[in-house]
Each structure stands twice: as structure tokens, then as C-alpha cells.
Amino acid sequence: MKHKVLLTALIIFLGSVSGVISVDTFEKTIANIQTGMYNAAGVFFVDSITVSSLHANYKNADKVSVDVNGQKVSDKIKILIVPGHEPNYGGTEYRNLKERDIVVDIADNLATILRTNPRYEVIVARDKNGWNPILDEYFSREWENILEWKEKYKAEMIRLVGQGLVKIHTEGVEHNSAPNDVARRLYGINKWTVENNVDIALHLHINDNPRSNTRNPGKYSGFTIYVPERQYSNAKATGAVADTVSRRLSKYFATSNLPQESDGIVEDQELVAIGRHNTVDAVSMLIEYGYIYEPQYEEKDIRDLIVKEYALSTYLGIQDFFGAPNAKIDGADSFLLSQKLTHGGPTDILAVQFILAHKGYYPPSGKTKNECGMTGILGPCTLTALQKFQHDQGISDETGRVGEKTQKALYTVTSIQ
Ligand SMILES: [Zn+2]
Structure with missing residues (x-):
């Protein structure tokens, strides 16, 4: 289940949007606009990451270079896996199942597979009991700065929206709103990914659907990948990775049959995790692997196997994006x-x-x-x-x-x- 901050009044909404473009880029772009070079909204969101730069980095990711201080620096592709929600609360629940725990299992399996590939450096944001100490420490240290960081871009975005240069997209799937501290940690993760040059951020979730009796299964099933709305800086590269991941997942798993999700990949402007306010530079997607009441989650033996398959399909999708020929593990895709x-x-x-x-x-x-x-x-x-x-x-x-x-x-x- 996804979290975003839902705001009711348009005026508040407009006041809360921000961008992530650097001040330099921003001023250059403003100058260009003023000289009449550009008039489309898209130019504000200069690509923060591109398909070709990712491909080039992957090729060189097995090399180790030495920085000015003589320290070895790896050029690995940095992947952050974020199991959705907090270690001890949040996320959807069904009978004895907790989304926040299932997604940790997917994350651990995915990290294990990714780490078999020496070109990746993998960080998992949390386990079932707590945040990764790196992030925990970061949240404490940066707690006030995170808010300030977000607010800074807010001001820029207000101007962009005010000038009609960025369009607001609010239609689509309604998400649950995140409590303030949860949302701030999500922004904190975004800020951390920018500062630590993360290449790919994967937010893992299990979906749910509102219904009158939550003891009974709902009627929708299947996976959906949420990606940044196309005006955002990380949208193009994310779309390319989401395409190949979606293709792999859809070999064995159903695409969501919720009408708004039936394309398999859904653009969203408001989910904090994938860069609300254009706050993420990295490829960033939120994968809802299925609906929590689906029968494959019920029995632990089956769930454990399914979770591994999700991880493998996700990994193979990423390999497909990089065009890596040795994508298959043990010669099979399952x-x-x-x-x-x-x-x-x-x-x-x-x-x-x-x-x-x-x-x-x-x-x-x-x-x-x-x-x-x-x-x-x-x-x-x-x-x-x-x-x-x-x-x-x-x-x-x-x-x-x-x-x-x-x-x-x-x-x-x-x-x-
Ligand atoms: Zn969730």
C-alpha cells in the first residue's frame, strides 16, 4: 500500500509542490525561458539520470578507481531497496499477514540475488526490526534539514506551476496519506539518495483495495509498478527500467486488474517515494507485487517461494535493462x-x-x-x-x-x- 501526502485544497496543493533542479540549472533555464528559447514545461526538469549514462556506468562497474586521497572508489551501480512502510507499523494487513514484513522478505531475497552480481552495490533500507543504521543515523542528524530541503524546492516549484510551466496531475489512483513523520522519512530517503549518488531506488509494497469487510478478500489482483510522472527528471530512465521489470514479472504474474492500474505501469506525481516534488534524481519505482489477500500469500511455504520468484523476476528485469547477457540464474527464469x-x-x-x-x-x-x-x-x-x-x-x-x-x-x- 502506497503512501503519499493527500492535500485537499488546490491552493495548499500548489503551495506544496517543489522541484529538485539545481539552482544553476534553474537559473539557466529561467534565462532560456526569458530569451524565448523554451516554452515547454519539460525543459525545467532536465534529466537527472539517463538510460545511456546508466548503461555506460554498468559497463564500467567492475572497475575500481582511486580518488585524490588514495582511497579506492568503486564505480558500482548503487541500488537502494526500500521495503515499504516502517519497521513496526504501517502498511496493509490481512488476517495474520503484514505487508511491512512480506516486503522485507522480498527485499532480502532481491538483495541476495543482486549481490551475486559484482557490478552492484546494494543497500537495504530496513529489516523487520529497524532501519538500516546508516539511514537511522541520517534521519536523526538531518531531521530538520530534510524539511528545509523539501521546502526549498517547494518555493521553486510554486513559481513553475504559477507560470504554467509545470502541469499538475492529480487524477489516478487514490493513495493513503502518510503521517507527517513517515512522509518526512520518505523525503529523507530521497535526500539521502541524491547525496549518495544512488542509481536505482526500489520501493517494495503489497497492495490492498478498500472494501466493506476487510476480513474477506477483495476483487482485484496482480502487480503494478508506479513510476514518476513524465515531467519529472527521473521519469524517462525510470520508465525504461520499469518496462523491463514489468515484462519479466508479467511472464508468471498477473498485471493488476484494477482499471486504473491495468497498464501495469502507472505514472504518479504525488507519491513521495518515487519523487513527489521532483525530489529524486535516481531511477525510482514503487512496485506493488500483488494484493495482500491473494491466495499465494496465505501459506508460509508458498509465500516464501513466491517472494523468491518476485525477487528473481525483478532482478532479471533490471538485467534486461542493462542488456546483460548472463541475466539468467542457473539457466532459468524461475x-x-x-x-x-x-x-x-x-x-x-x-x-x-x-x-x-x-x-x-x-x-x-x-x-x-x-x-x-x-x-x-x-x-x-x-x-x-x-x-x-x-x-x-x-x-x-x-x-x-x-x-x-x-x-x-x-x-x-x-x-x-
Ligand atoms: Zn504499502
Whole structure:
């Protein structure tokens, strides 16, 4: 569930918007405007990060240089992973599940995979008990400065909006508002990413949908990636990374069927995490991996496997962005493709669902990924897909169950790539 500061009156809203362009750039741009060189809003938000600079940095990320003081400086791509919400509160909950804990599990798995790649330097913002000491110390030390920093850009943005050079986009998905101190920590993270030259910030969340009885599941499912609205400085590069991450996630997972999210990637101007007020230079996206009441989160065994798959798909999406040829781990795009079946329990069913999906049989034809998700539950979706697979393989005596022949066919090595 996302947090942003919701403001009701337009006048207050306008008064709260800010930009992140440097004073130099700002004055240059103003000068250009005054000389009539530019008249479009976009020019104010000079790209803070570009696809080509990221690509170039990735190529050189295995080199270590020495700075003027003789210190070794790594040129790694810096990735900050922010599990959504606070260590001990906030985020959506469903029955015994807490979003703020699930996202830490995704973050830890993602960090582990990213760290297998020597070109990345990975920082995780918090665990289940507290903030990363680096950020904790930063929040204490910078608490007043964070506000001042935000306020400074506010003043600039008021002018831009006032001159009609930046358009306000308020339509879209309504988000819960963040309490002041939570919002300030999010701005603090933004400020920290700017000061520490973070290249990519990934904010991880699990979605929820308002409904009358929150003991029961809601009707929407699937993932969505929130990206900065296109006028922002980090929008283009973020969009490019979000595209490849979304493509990887959508191989196995449903895209949100909430109408406003159905494109899979949604631009947003107001989410603090991805740079409200243009406060982020880095590529910054907020991934809602699914809705908390979806069945795959219910059982711990299944949830743990799903969380790993989310992490792997996210990693592979980032690799795709960098055009890295060795993107696949163990030759597969899912850990479950090589999972050995045991007793036919839920984790086996989940593995069969992934293998069938990989082979194009799941979801069965006529069904969507929202209707037939990766659940570990044996139901009509899995049975229909399995029967079609068995039919195509000429297996007639194991209908509806995974016998020896079916298993052999499922694990045909050549088809897993
Ligand atoms: Zn959230």
C-alpha cells in the first residue's frame, strides 16, 4: 500500500509542490525561458539520470578507481531497496499477514540475488526490526534539514506551476496519506539518495483495495509498478527500467486488474517515494507485487517461494535493462522450474504451475493470470492446464495427476530455458 501526502485544497496543493533542479540549472533555464528559447514545461526538469549514462556506468562497474586521497572508489551501480512502510507499523494487513514484513522478505531475497552480481552495490533500507543504521543515523542528524530541503524546492516549484510551466496531475489512483513523520522519512530517503549518488531506488509494497469487510478478500489482483510522472527528471530512465521489470514479472504474474492500474505501469506525481516534488534524481519505482489477500500469500511455504520468484523476476528485469547477457540464474527464469517434486503438496503444485506457465499451458486458454494465479492450489485452473499438456504429450493414463510420464515430460530439459 502506497503512501503519499493527500492535500485537499488546490491552493495548499500548489503551495506544496517543489522541484529538485539545481539552482544553476534553474537559473539557466529561467534565462532560456526569458530569451524565448523554451516554452515547454519539460525543459525545467532536465534529466537527472539517463538510460545511456546508466548503461555506460554498468559497463564500467567492475572497475575500481582511486580518488585524490588514495582511497579506492568503486564505480558500482548503487541500488537502494526500500521495503515499504516502517519497521513496526504501517502498511496493509490481512488476517495474520503484514505487508511491512512480506516486503522485507522480498527485499532480502532481491538483495541476495543482486549481490551475486559484482557490478552492484546494494543497500537495504530496513529489516523487520529497524532501519538500516546508516539511514537511522541520517534521519536523526538531518531531521530538520530534510524539511528545509523539501521546502526549498517547494518555493521553486510554486513559481513553475504559477507560470504554467509545470502541469499538475492529480487524477489516478487514490493513495493513503502518510503521517507527517513517515512522509518526512520518505523525503529523507530521497535526500539521502541524491547525496549518495544512488542509481536505482526500489520501493517494495503489497497492495490492498478498500472494501466493506476487510476480513474477506477483495476483487482485484496482480502487480503494478508506479513510476514518476513524465515531467519529472527521473521519469524517462525510470520508465525504461520499469518496462523491463514489468515484462519479466508479467511472464508468471498477473498485471493488476484494477482499471486504473491495468497498464501495469502507472505514472504518479504525488507519491513521495518515487519523487513527489521532483525530489529524486535516481531511477525510482514503487512496485506493488500483488494484493495482500491473494491466495499465494496465505501459506508460509508458498509465500516464501513466491517472494523468491518476485525477487528473481525483478532482478532479471533490471538485467534486461542493462542488456546483460548472463541475466539468467542457473539457466532459468524461475527457481521453481528445477524444483524436484516430492509428495504432491502445495509447493509441488506451485512448481507444476510455474513449469506449465513456462511451457505456455498455464493459465489454460480462455483464462487470465488474474483468474488462474500462481497459488500452489490444485483447482480447475491447474487441472485443465495439466490435462491439455498431457493430451499434447500423448499421456492418457495419468489424467489429472502428475505420474512418472507426466513428470518426465514436465522436466524435459530442452524446454526449460
Ligand atoms: Zn504499502
